[in-house]
Amino acid sequence: MQTCEIKSARLPDLLCAALLLAFAVAIAYPRWRAGIDWRDEGLLAYGAVRVMHGEVPQRDFVSVQPPLSFYTAAGIFKLCGTSLVSLRGFGLSIFLLLPLLTYGVGRNFMDPVLSFAAATPACILGLPYCNFVPLAVWQGIAASLAAVFFFLLAALSTRQRLAFPLAHSVRFRSSCGTIRRCTRWCRLLRSR
8 A cells, every 4th residue: 555745834835825825915905995896796696696596597597607607606605695795705715725726736846935936926917807706717717726736736645756657758759759740841831
């Protein structure tokens, strides 16, 4: 039976995570107080209420948002109550989760300082400029980053180091050679 060696949380990692959260809150606080965007938040909230009453998005009502955002907003409304504050709180939690997940993914490959530098743009760009509306795109980005983070955590925690097994295989190298030959052939055809 294999045993997994999980790195313990070290002081630099905890310090970087705390600094990322503090920086994200400093960026988010003025935007949070700026007010509610009735266009996006109201549309999402009303669609979520309709889903809670049994209607199905894109069948019973038409919206530019995909159905997932209405279902997750309806779930948040069931858990936290039907209000725009709970919807904005969900958006804020996604916003605070994105830099931490980016830091976690980067931490699998780099030291804490470079991972912190990679995660800092996630604090500045993104959800604060959308007034913390948890649209489906932000939910998808958070879910994708979480999937990559947990995959890397599982792959790198085994003794066999499964992170990139294809990088040293003959099949990978031959496919790279095939891609190089195809690009050279395309360039040759373009030049004629």
